[in-house]
Amino acid sequence: MPDVKHQKWWGWGYDGIPDFHYENKPGFAPxxxxxxGLDLATAKVVxxxxxxxxxxxxxxxxxxxxxxxxAIVGxxxxxxxxxxxIxxxxxxxxxxxxxxxxxNFSRVTDVVVYPGSExxxxxxxxxxxxxxxxxxxxxxGTSISGSLQAEDHETRVVVTVDLGRMNRLLDVDTHSGLARVQAGILGPDLEDALTARGLTMGHVPDSFTYSTLGGWVATRSSGMQSDKYGDIADIVKGLHLVRPSGVVTLRDLPSxxxxxxxxxxxIGSEGRLGIITEVTIQVHKLPAKREVVAYMFPTWEAGLLAMHEISRSxxxxxxTRISDADExxxxxxxxxAPTTPLKKVASFGQERLWDYLRLRGWDTNAMCISYxxxxxSAKHNDREKDVVKAIVGRHGGIVLGGGPGAMYDQKKFDTPYIRDFLLDRNTVGDVSETAAPWSKLAEVHRKAKAAAHAALEQLGRKGFVMCHMSHxxxxGACLYFTFAFVADEGIGALSQYDAVKSAIQQSFMDSGATLSHHHGVGVEHRPWMEQDLSExxxxxxxxxxxxxDPGNRLNPDKVLPSPR
Structure with missing residues (x-):
């Protein structure tokens, strides 16, 4: 293939990236x-x-x-x-x-082309x-909502247009804080090019390492740092959309x-209107200092109230992020496991902290970590940390400090590797995310977990469901759910997966939340579009x-089914 980075065909990440290992994590297998109910010591690895x-x-x-x-691309x-x-x-x-x-391939693309220009x-x-x-x-290729394949019934020739060669930072207007970029650039390459100029886009989705600017725009992406930098819809200030008849050019105007x-x-059209080839984004000066601080709350409810107060402070x-007790x-x-004397001391200190919290009346199985x-500048950060510390204290929380925060920053892209590790052991792990008003978040959380557990019980499966609040x-805010259970081998797992995933998605609708906050629609979330947007x-x-697209040729059936 051309000199374009691709993920391995069977899983997440590049071939050669180390797999997830649990042997040095003593708490993981138990x-x-x-x-x-999965015994990692005896589980069959496929x-x-x-x-x-x-x-x-x-x-x-x-x-x-x-x-x-x-003849067009070479x-x-x-x-x-x-x-x-494949x-x-x-x-x-x-x-x-x-x-x-x-x-189990159905409608595989017929030709892959790599254009080098608009x-x-x-x-x-x-x-x-x-x-x-x-x-x-x-x-x-990071879509997890079914946005990249043709429908099984498609009889026409299917051409995949890979934008990997169109991956350059074209121009920077530092006075206006704007950068013009080709859509095929990967997240790390874009951020490296901006960092060299003392700038940042600030957009860091979970898929950052392997996803592209054009993909973020096409799926209406949101990044971990959207509280400050905004969702992709806030960041995009201009773009080029190529269509069979010409190019839609939207200039870089502030409003x-x-x-x-x-x-x-x-934005969010997932290829149904054409192909995004160029985007003008807003960029910012690199901050003088970045700090991630961890906190702990006695309950999920207390943490949510604190997150709400921080958003209004x-x-x-x-x-701002908080994990529920399960997560x-x-x-x-x-x-x-601690490997140095210093780390062993830190681990002992953590155990003593848990003992202290129990003495204060905390149920350590109910407590929730937050970041x-x-x-x-150092002064700016200190002022903001003082405000947040006071809010955390008013809601019964404590400050854990920068150590756990730095660890979160190091591990923030790891979850997909754990998913693949479990999939090798016939265990399905996946996510569903949504957004709702602050007043409904507790209900959305409660109903989604109840729906997932009810679906698992009906399947006769022991499963786990966890959640965090972000964005x-x-x-309101985003709630991000993760679930896992041991499934049947091979294709037999799909119907079981559908039962749990659909139960969670429907609970979003029943609770007044949205079908997706940032993963897009594709075909997997398509059944809930009418409930979300109205008939x-x-x-x-x-x-x-x-x-x-009267000919129904541009990524048909994504977002909405195409007329037959």
Whole structure:
């Protein structure tokens, strides 16, 4: 394949990145055994087969089709080999990985092209319109909502457009705080290029390491630091959207009053309107100092009230986050065993702290860990930390300090690796996230966990469900749920996964929350669109897609099903 970074075809991350290991985490195996009934010492480990062992469907593209695409992008950048097509056939959702590992391929993309310019993207789309190809845009392949594959029934030639060669920082307007960037750039590469100029975008989604700017815009992404820097919809100030007939150019204006927002139509459109090739983003000077401080609350309810008060206070942290009791216990189970005298002393101090809290009347199985991040000058951070400390104290919490906070910063991208580790042992682990007003968060949390446990009980499975609150707004916040259970082997796990995932998603609707806060819609969240937007809202969106793409060629069936 071209010199473009790709994740391994069977899981999360690049091939060669070390897998998750639990041997140096003494609390992890007992936690997994107690909560989902999986004995890691005896569990059968099922590793993915070699790609050569799988039956990959042949391409439907003719020699002439491939030659026509190669004439646009170059022979080296129009690929039909099995590896290129399987890397691009799906994203990295649990459903995608279960099917990929089992070789349960349905509608694999036929040709993968790597355009090197906006003009080449436009010519590919024009050719697709002429020959009735389906076109699917591809960034880092991190979608977990089913946004990257064609539907099983699709009979037309499917072309995946990988923007990996279009990965440059084009221009920086430091006076305005704007940067013009090609959409195929990966998160780390973009941040490195900005850091070299003393700048940051501040957008750090969980998928940051492997996802692209264009993917963030196409799925309406939100990052861990959105409390300060905003969601991607706040960060985007201009963009280029390539269509079969030309290019939509939205200039880098701070605000406009020019009718319904075309910019808002494009953000989150998941390829249904065209391919995003260039984005102008707002950027900021690098902060003088960054600190993540950990806190502990006696209960989830106390922590939520504190997070709400912080959101209305004079302090403006980069992020505020709190884990419920179950996620707190899980996080503590992943701590490494102390290996130095200093770490052993710290570990002993933690045990003494737990003893102290019990003496104060805390139930240490109910306590919830929280993190707040502060950026700015030392004086600025100290002022904000004082405000937050006072709020934490009013709600019965305590300050744990910067040590646990630094550990959170180091581990913040680790969860997908744990998911793959469990999947190797026939254990399904996945996430569902939502957003709701502050007044409804406790109810959303309660109902989602109850729905998940009820679904697990009906399946006869022992499972675990945990949650954290993040991404605070004036009116509410995001709740991010993670669930895990031992499932049947192979494809048989999918119906069980669907039962639990659907129960959680429906509970969001029943509680007045949204179907997704930042993972997008794809096809996995599509069934709840009418409940979320109303019947007339869905009709309005369907009309937009039908008008913009009457041939139904641009990533059809994502967000809403296409008319047959």
């Amino acid at each position: 936690f997994v055994l107690a909560n989902i 590793r993915p087969p070699a790609l050569s062992e799988l039956n990959v469907p042949a391409t439907k593209a003719s020699v002439d089709d491939v030659a026509a695409l190669a 022979d080296a950048f129009a690929l039909t080999d099995d590896e290129a097509r 890397v691009h056939w799906a994203g990295r959702s649990v459903r995608d990985l279960i099917r990929t590992r089992a070789g 003009d080449e993207v436009q010519r590919v789309l024009a050719l697709a319109s002429e020959r009735d190809f389906v076109v699917i845009p591809f960034g880092g 406009t009053s020019t009718g319904p927002s075309v910019r808002e139509m494009i 004079e302090a403006h942290p980069v992020f 707190t216990r899980f996080s503590l189970s992943t701590l490494k 707040c991040c502060f950026e700015g 605070s707004y004036h009116a 007339e809202g869905v009709a309005l969106m369907a009309g937009l897609f039908a008008s913009a």
